[in-house]
Amino acid sequence: MSAIVVGYDGTEGARAALEHATGLAKQLGVDVHIVFAYDRVVVGGEQGDLDRAIAERADALLREALAQVEATGVHADTEFVDEAPAQALVSAAHRLDAPYIVVGSYGERPLKGALVGATPHKLLWLSDRPVVVVRVPDVD
Amino acid sequence: MGQHVEASSVPGSGPAAAPTVKIDGDKPGEKGLKTGALGFASSVVIGVASTAPGYSLASVLGVVVAVAGIGVYAPAVLIVAFLPMLFIAASYYYMNRADPDCGTTFSWVTRGMGPWWGWIGGWAIIVADIIVMANLAQVAGLYSFLLFGVEDPSTTLVTLIGVIWIAIMTVICVIGIELSARTQIGLLGAEILTLALFAVVALVKVYSGDALEGALHVDISWFNPFEISSLKALVAGLLLAVFIYWGWDSTVAVNEETEDSSTTPGRAALASTVILVLIYVLVAVAAIAYAGPELLGDPENADDVLGVLAGSVFGSETLGKIVIIAVLTSAAASTQTTILPTSRTALSMARAKAIPEKFGQVSPRYLTPDVATWWMGGLSILWYVGLTLVSENILYDSIAALGLMIAFYYGITGVACVIYYRKELLKSVKSFLFIGVAPAIGSITLFYLLGKSIADLTDPANGESGDAWIGVAPPLVIGVGFMIFGGFLMVFWYLAGHREFFQRKAEVVDPRVLLDAGATPPVEHV
Numbered sequence: 001m002s003a004i005v006v007g008y009d010g011t012e013g014a015r016a017a018l019e020h021a022t023g024l025a026k027q028l029g030v031d032v033h034i035v036f037a038y039d040r041v042v043v044g045g046e047q048g049d050l051d052r053a054i055a056e057r058a059d060a061l062l063r064e065a066l067a068q069v070e071a072t073g074v075h076a077d078t079e080f081v082d083e084a085p086a087q088a089l090v091s092a093a094h095r096l097d098a099p100y101i102v103v104g105s106y107g108e109r110p111l112k113g114a115l116v117g118a119t120p121h122k123l124l125w126l127s128d129r130p131v132v133v134v135r136v137p138d139v140d
Numbered sequence: 141m142g143q144h145v146e147a148s149s150v151p152g153s154g155p156a157a158a159p160t161v162k163i164d165g166d167k168p169g170e171k172g173l174k175t176g177a178l179g180f181a182s183s184v185v186i187g188v189a190s191t192a193p194g195y196s197l198a199s200v201l202g203v204v205v206a207v208a209g210i211g212v213y214a215p216a217v218l219i220v221a222f223l224p225m226l227f228i229a230a231s232y233y234y235m236n237r238a239d240p241d242c243g244t245t246f247s248w249v250t251r252g253m254g255p256w257w258g259w260i261g262g263w264a265i266i267v268a269d270i271i272v273m274a275n276l277a278q279v280a281g282l283y284s285f286l287l288f289g290v291e292d293p294s295t296t297l298v299t300l301i302g303v304i305w306i307a308i309m310t311v312i313c314v315i316g317i318e319l320s321a322r323t324q325i326g327l328l329g330a331e332i333l334t335l336a337l338f339a340v341v342a343l344v345k346v347y348s349g350d351a352l353e354g355a356l357h358v359d360i361s362w363f364n365p366f367e368i369s370s371l372k373a374l375v376a377g378l379l380l381a382v383f384i385y386w387g388w389d390s391t392v393a394v395n396e397e398t399e400d401s402s403t404t405p406g407r408a409a410l411a412s413t414v415i416l417v418l419i420y421v422l423v424a425v426a427a428i429a430y431a432g433p434e435l436l437g438d439p440e441n442a443d444d445v446l447g448v449l450a451g452s453v454f455g456s457e458t459l460g461k462i463v464i465i466a467v468l469t470s471a472a473a474s475t476q477t478t479i480l481p482t483s484r485t486a487l488s489m490a491r492a493k494a495i496p497e498k499f500g501q502v503s504p505r506y507l508t509p510d511v512a513t514w515w516m517g518g519l520s521i522l523w524y525v526g527l528t529l530v531s532e533n534i535l536y537d538s539i540a541a542l543g544l545m546i547a548f549y550y551g552i553t554g555v556a557c558v559i560y561y562r563k564e565l566l567k568s569v570k571s572f573l574f575i576g577v578a579p580a581i582g583s584i585t586l587f588y589l590l591g592k593s594i595a596d597l598t599d600p601a602n603g604e605s606g607d608a609w610i611g612v613a614p615p616l617v618i619g620v621g622f623m624i625f626g627g628f629l630m631v632f633w634y635l636a637g638h639r640e641f642f643q644r645k646a647e648v649v650d651p652r653v654l655l656d657a658g659a660t661p662p663v664e665h666v
Contacts, residue, residue, distance in 0.1 A: 011505055038507055048241040049488040050509060053502045 013104020243488025310517025
C-alpha cells in the first residue's frame with residue numbers, strides 16, 4: 001500500500017509533522033512511513049561510536065513514533081537511512097509511491113538552515129511530489 | 141534496547157528488533173557521500189585536507205629552519221619525519237580494520253594493552269588537539285591581519301581574532317556543517333595550486349637573480365639528513381616536523397566509507413602521501429632558496445613566513461594575498477579535522493565509562509557530540525589565552541609540545557597494534573611486515589624522538605626561545621605537565637568508584653579480521 005513519507009528526528013517540528021502525517025494518512029486510507037535520516041560527516045576520521053550512539057537514538061525514537069502512530073489505528077513502518085535527509089525522503093517517497101512527503105518546518109535550526117540550507121527547502125528542489133511543511137505550533 | 145550493536149552493521153541497521161530498519165545503499169544516480177560511496181579522489185582529498193598543507197607549512201617551516209644546525213637542511217628533515225608516520229599509518233590501518241571506532245588510540249590501546257594505557261592514550265589525543273588549537277588560532281589570527289594588510293598587529297588583537305576563530309569553528313562543528321566533497325576538492329585544489337605556484341615563481345626568481353638578498357641556489361645536500369651537524373638538531377627538527385604529517389592517518393581511517401574498502405584506502409593513502417611530501421619539500425626548498433635560512437628562521441618572520449614571502453615572490457601584495465587565503469582555508473579545514481575527532485574521542489571514552497557520561501551526549505537536533513565539542517572549544521580558548529599570556533613564542537612552544545604528544549600517542553598506538561595482533565604476526569610474511577615490523581619501527585622511532593627530546597628540553601638552551609619555565613624549556617613543561625595532570629584525573633576517576641572501565645581486560649584480535657579484505661568482523665562493544 002502507498003504510504004505518506006514523514007521525516008522524523010524527534011525534534012518538536014518532527015513531532016508536529018508526524019502528527020499531521022498520521023491525520024492525513026487516516027483520511028486518505030494509506031500507511032505512514034517514518035524516516036530517520038542521518039548524514040554522517042566524513043571528515044575527522046573514525047566515527048564508529050558516534051554512529052552507534054546515533055543508531056541507538058534513532059532506534060528509540062523510531063519505536064516511540066511507531067507506537068504513537070499505530071495507537072491511532074494507522075499502519076506504519078520505519079526506516080533509518082544513512083543519507084542526507086532530503087535525498088533519503090525523496091527516494092523513500094519514490095519507492096513507496098507516496099502521495100505526500102511531510103516534514104517539520106526548519107525553524108528549529110535557523111543557523112544551519114541559513115548556512116547550508118534546510119531540509120524543507122532542499123525537498124522543494126528535489127521532490128517531484130507534493131511536500132507538506134508543518135510549522136511547530138506557537139507556544140502560548 | 142541494551143543489546144550490542146555490531147560495528148559492521150552500523151549505522152544502517154539498528155538493533156534487530158527495530159522494524160524495517162534498512163541500509164539504503166547503492167541506488168544508482170544518487171548524490172552525496174554516504175557509506176560505500178566515498179571514491180578514490182574524495183579519499184585523497186580528505187587525507188590531504190585533514191593534514192592541511194598550507195597551514196602546516198605556515199606554522200612549521202620557519203621554526204624548523206630556525207633550529208640551530210638545520211637551516212638549509214629543512215627539506216631533509218621534512219622527508220625523514222615522514223618515515224615514522226608512514227610506519228605508524230600501517231597500525232592505524234589494521235587497528236581500524238579490527239575496530240573502526242571513533243575513539244581511535246583510546247579504543248585500540250584499551251583493546252591491545254588494557255584500560256589504563258588506553259585511558260592515557262585517549263587523554264594524549266585530547267591534549268594534543270587542545271594544544272594545536274592555540275597554534276591554529278595564532279596562525280589564523282596573524283594571517284587574518286595579513287590579509288587586510290595590517291603588518292604588525294598587537295598581540296591582544298591577534299589573540300582576540302584567534303579566540304573568535306576557535307568559537308566559530310566550534311559552533312560549526314556542533315551544528316554539524318560539512319563542506320561537500322566537491323567544495324573540499326575545489327578548496328584543496330586551490331590550496332595546492334597556490335602553494336605550487338608560489339614555489340615555482342620563487343625558484344624562477346632565484347635563478348633569474350630577482351630573489352631576496354641571501355638567496356641561495358638549490359643544493360642536493362639540502363635533502364641529506366646526514367649533513368645536519370648534530371643529532372640534537374635533527375631530533376629537535378623531527379619533533380617539530382612530525383606535526384606537518386599529523387592528520388594524514390584520516391585517509392586510512394575512512395576506509396569504512398570507501399567504494400572498495402580493500403584497495404581504495406591503501407591507494408588513496410599512498411597518493412595523498414606523495415602529494416604531501418612533494419608539496420612540503422617543494423615549498424620548503426623554494427622558500428629557503430628565495431629568502432635564505434637567516435631570513436626564514438628570524439624569529440620576527442618565523443610565525444608568518446608564507447605571508448611575509450608571498451607578496452615579495454609574486455611581486456604584488458594583491459597576488460600575495462592568494463597565499464594568505466590558502467593558509468586561512470587550510471587552517472579552517474584543519475580546525476574542523478581537529479575538533480571533530482577530539483569530541484568523538486571524548487564521546488567514545490564517555491560511552492566506555494572512562495570519563496563522565498555527559499561527554500557522550502549526542503545533540504538531539506544536530507546529531508553531533510555537542511557537550512564534548514563545547515568543552516573542547518572552551519578549553520582550547522582557555523589554553524590559547526593562557527599560553528599567550530605566558531609564552532614568548534607560542535608557535536614554537538605549542539608545536540614542540542604537540543610533537544611530544546603526537547610521538548607518544550602514535551607510538552603507543554603502534555605498540556598496541558603489535559600486541560593486539562601478536563597471534564597473527566607469524567601467519568604470513570605480509571602480516572609480519574605490515575602489522576608487526578612497520579608499527580614496531582614507527583613506535584621505536586617515535587619513542588626514541590620522545591625520549592631524546594625530553595632529555596634535550598630539560599636544558600632550556602635547547603628550546604628555540606631560550607625561555608625557561610621551572611628551569612626547563614616550555615614545551616617540556618606543557619607536555620609532561622599535561623600527562624601528569626591526566627594521570628591524576630584517571631586515578632581520581634578510578635578512586636571515585638568508576639571501576640567498570642578499568643576492569644576491562646586486554647584482548648587479542650579476532651583472526652577473521654584478516655581473512656576478507658572488505659569485511660569487518662563483529663566486534664563486541666562494551
